[in-house]
Amino acid sequence: MSDTPSSPSADLLLEQELLGCLICAPEALAAVASSLEPEHFAQPLHGRLFEALKARHASGAPSSPVTLAAALKMDWSAPVADDMTVGQYVARLVADAGPPIMAKSYSADLRDMWAARAIGDAVSRTASSNGMPNEKLEALLDEIDTVRASMADAQVTRETAGESAQRLLEQINGIRCGEAQPSGATTGFTDLDRIMLGYRPGELIVLGARPGVGKTTFGTSSLLQSAKQGNGVMLFSLELSREAVAARLQADLVFDARFPLTHSQIRAGNGLSDHDFERIMGATARMNALPFEIEYAPRLAVADLGARVSAARKRLARAGVTLRVVAVDYLKFLKATDRYKGQRAYEVGEITAGLLAIAKDEGVCILLLAQLNRGIESEKDKRPDLHHLRESGDIESDANVVMFLYREAYYLEKSEAYRSGDLQALAEHEHVRNKLEVVVAKNRNGPTGTVDLFCDIGASAIRNLDWRYGGHT
Template identity: 35%
Template sequence: MNKIDPSLPAGGVALRLPPANLEAEQALLGALLANNKAYERVSEFLAPEHFADPIHGRIYQAIARRIEAGQLADAVTLKAEFEHSGILAEVGGTAYLAQLLGAMVGIINAGDYGRTIHDAWIRRQLVDLGEVVVNRAFGDEDAIDGRAQIEAAEQALFDLATRGSAEGGFVTFDRALTEAIAGAERAFQRSGHVSGLSTGLRDLDQRLGGLHPSDLLILAGRPGMGKTALATKIAFGAAQALRAEALGAAPKAAVAIFSLEMSAEQLASRILAENARISADRIRRGDIAQRDFDRFVEVSRTLSGLPLEIDDTPAITLSALRTRCRRLKRTRGLALVVVDYLQLMRPAAGTRPENRVLEISQITQGLKAIAKELAVPVIALSQLSRAVESREDKRPQLSDLRESGTIEQDADAVMFIYRDEYYLQQRAPKQLAFESEEKYQDALAKWQRDMDRVYNKAELFIAKQRHGPTGKIDLFFEAEFTRFADLDPDHHGDDIH
């Protein structure tokens, strides 16, 4: 039977064999059989499925199993094991094991052979992935449109890059110490003694030490508590800090806000209203005087140079968010990612989680992976379950997080925003509920005292923090401008920063 020359065209297309290096596979297996210490050079990244020849994969698996069990793995012991399992003939018999020993070049080359095998496996995966992309593009899966196909391909490439990496390993303690000292030096030299990126809120910076690369922070609360307003304040504060650090030059990095609920224009209006101290509702209705409009324009000029990027794509997928963050980091630099909010996101295109808990788990794990890969802090907003409303004390707890197990587990910090004023307003006494005018007035007076006590105040609870203390932070909140600021308790909110 004549063999087909791979270089010759077949039907107009060159026939190409999948990438493989069988000689390297034989040489590595021979080195392992000759000296089991060679296994240490490849065990961290090489697996049986990485071998192009399945027989080589089975032999490698048997060698690895014996070595990790503290047993000798050579041609004699493997022959006995394969005979006992009844697969000696399948792996080529005694003659092939002897042939492998003859193919050994030296254990010093084992690491290089292992990486060659691994690289060929990655290339085969890329070929398979390319075939899937081509078949989908030709319409094999009509349910997935073109844009979703791009996202599915990006997700598959990311998974391969994560799963297929032969890099990594230990960092020397000396290097780790150097990086720790550099972080301490940054905190010492900055006026607020904050090593991370500033949030623009003094007390929150002191508690968190700023926002740190690779951290996933969850900011959660019930509707009406001001989650978006606080996240916007933090993003705005970080952008201001980046601009201040640039000392008049263009900032080296930007803050990315993924606003799944509000449009970019609505979010910009909020930031303008907060800084111009003009109600966003009045701006929207045009209920402003000329001097208010002039103030509005003046503030907009001041804010126009802030390194803020807003993406208001609704129901964005995890893979699309990752791609846009990578692009922004490459083109402009990236310092912080804010996602508003978690439950409105979709998992990566092409994945079909079995239930909502698994879906949220994929999203939170993906956001944590983005934080680590791009070395930036990621703040993700999250809704709380309605269980809060059924309790007398409506202050949130970790168990109130929707799909709480996965969110709490993946996050480096979990924060809850709570405003007593919001709930107290709903409990205003109604005259018809009281027997007499006197009792109604007493109840009204007590309610007014309670309202005065919580007026323009919010509580931020840090319920979990891997790198620091938990506890409560009191903040100032102006509902009219949806504006958060630091609160000085000695001056009852007068000293606002």
């Protein structure tokens, strides 16, 4: 790129209007300083001018054509283009300045143009480089990811406390007047919604449990209940197959305590009656009408997950649906970068921080399922707590809400008394076999506590505790 502004392209015209605006109205820099960098300018001289303006603004010093001359350390009478000197060119920028109110919009457009140029340059370099096709493609995708990350980092996140309060006030007023809906989505469980305010946009919720207690069942059943209310939901099934997930969802949809069908029966297929098959066909039809998407990638990096969430959000938006909840099953199968390779605690911290960033950037709630460590098995009281989270304390610190699952029936079934047919153990099991405790151990949205739910793990169904036997979904 030439150091002189000789081309009247759309990029340069936009840069000229923005720079003129910032010279004439230095206060407009506050709206763009955090999202724009000198390298975003196509014209190097424009980048130098912006850098000087930004430096003077940061120091609190006034900016004018005269002070810019000293800051740039350039000969003001040096020629640049069209028989103009640097001083004359800056004067023309002032004459052609855009209105200060447009500075933020100019900045966003300029940043988009930079991203398009950067990706175009990456494509050109890749096409002309040597190497295996798969290696070239991987290198290109890495460069595109770098540009995307830079764009995400450049998003303007600043506003005054008054602006934040006004935004919330307008939202509350809209809800009271029936003109808006509360932000976020239901978990499907009334008492749990009351404690944690449902699935809130921009939040990371961690759900921990030992294997077999029901964390996948909770995830699929909760997403299903929320999708029935019109909320867009997405499941990243990094462990279970398509068949396994579909069977769980169908078992949940057809659930009737009088005639339950387990997901294992549905997968086996050969023991089903005609009536059972008709119920499954009906469940499949209802499933097709729900805004529920599933990704079955076996292992994903956080950046890949973020890109897929973004694509799903846009895809659902075109259908008039807002993506509100994204569940990840489960933490073990997410890949970290090589930055902390071999240091699992740091890798987990990188993953949870990345998921929280995705939740904020995409305006969704992320439900992350996690496995608890084995230490709980040796304790007398096997109800989980925060210290049972595996691998990293960052899981707790990054999460807005941390919940755990506890099923007394799960531990009774493993006891020697139950296995030997002890009548008291069998009676105790019968009393609690459909009880699931959700322990809310950390909650930035309100109180902590325990919520009791009805569950049938074999049928992949979880309901409010006041759900009646013989009821239908």
